[in-house]
Amino acid sequence: MTNGSYYDKLKHDEDNKIHTKKITVSDIISMKEKQKKISVLTAYDFCTAKICDKAGIDILLVGDSAGMVMMGHKNTINVTMEEMTIFCKSVSNGVSRAMIVTDMPFGSYQINSDMAVKNAIHLIKSGSDAIKLEGGIEISKTIKEIIRAGIPVMGHIGLKPQTSTLWEGYKVQGTTKSAALKLLEEAKMLEEAGIFSLVLEMTSSEVSEIITNNIKIPTIGIGSGNSCDGQVLVLHDMLGLYDLLKPKFVKKYADVGKIIYDAVSKYNEEVKNNDFPSIEHSFIMKENELAKLKDIVLK
Ligand code: KIV
Numbered sequence: 001m002t003n004g005s006y007y008d009k010l011k012h013d014e015d016n017k018i019h020t021k022k023i024t025v026s027d028i029i030s031m032k033e034k035q036k037k038i039s040v041l042t043a044y045d046f047c048t049a050k051i052c053d054k055a056g057i058d059i060l061l062v063g064d065s066a067g068m069v070m071m072g073h074k075n076t077i078n079v080t081m082e083e084m085t086i087f088c089k090s091v092s093n094g095v096s097r098a099m100i101v102t103d104m105p106f107g108s109y110q111i112n113s114d115m116a117v118k119n120a121i122h123l124i125k126s127g128s129d130a131i132k133l134e135g136g137i138e139i140s141k142t143i144k145e146i147i148r149a150g151i152p153v154m155g156h157i158g159l160k161p162q163t164s165t166l167w168e169g170y171k172v173q174g175t176t177k178s179a180a181l182k183l184l185e186e187a188k189m190l191e192e193a194g195i196f197s198l199v200l201e202m203t204s205s206e207v208s209e210i211i212t213n214n215i216k217i218p219t220i221g222i223g224s225g226n227s228c229d230g231q232v233l234v235l236h237d238m239l240g241l242y243d244l245l246k247p248k249f250v251k252k253y254a255d256v257g258k259i260i261y262d263a264v265s266k267y268n269e270e271v272k273n274n275d276f277p278s279i280e281h282s283f284i285m286k287e288n289e290l291a292k293l294k295d296i297v298l299k
Helices: 006-015 025-033 046-054 081-094 113-125 137-148 161-167 177-193 205-214 256-272 287-297
Strands: 038-042 059-062 099-103 130-132 153-158 197-201 219-222 230-233
Touching: 025 038, 025 099, 046 059, 046 081, 059 081, 059 230, 081 099, 081 113, 113 130, 113 137, 137 153, 137 177, 153 177, 177 197, 177 205, 197 205, 205 219
Parallel strands: 038 059, 038 230, 059 099, 099 130, 130 153, 153 197, 197 219, 219 230
Antiparallel strands: none
């Protein structure tokens, strides 16, 4: 708000409008039934979450990719519950419409179901609407226990960054008949366990289509073709902020990295040249007060 006029207030309220209709699990499921595509982006902080929410993104995923794009780790393995909690709280402060799904970090759900349920409850209390965990048959008991505690779960199969890095690296999944059948079986088993949607990461387009057509819950693809019911990208990849990995499936929608670089360079130059701050960005004393002051200090 610039000068506090009625018009400015209205404009301010409009810019900060609270979209009260929060997206629920049943909205997401019915989008598949109505053949409406689901938009998902990762988010980790208040400001960008607020922008994504305003832009109409359906689900904001507080991904453990935060470990890489926010913290500079080489992979997602070292991300902790404490860190995910901070990202989750920050996103939740910026969102009024989008559903928030938070990744359970590596180590927070593998040890036993009790620990998994406790950690899932903690993320919900931190502002998330649902949680996501990576894996198939090996975590179906855990998924059932978390759902039994009343928490919606999003599944994640195909490339599973938390463990794929330990076994085989980042590779396209489901490229042979047997691998494809295994993915389909896992998807059906996870649906049976009660998940409300399923991320398919780097699975061949054909397998994604088969899985999408053979389960009732929505599939959310990342590098998995356009047959999925929704799409997710890592925000920092699509904005051109993270340049250490350049997966084929990422479309760069903006070069925000360059915008920031140009702005910061200009600021640096202006500070060094004493061009910033100008009068416009400074506070000036009243003339009569200044005159009185000068009388004293310049005597
Ligand atoms: O952590 C993350 O960003 C994710 C997406 C890649 C789906 O899990």
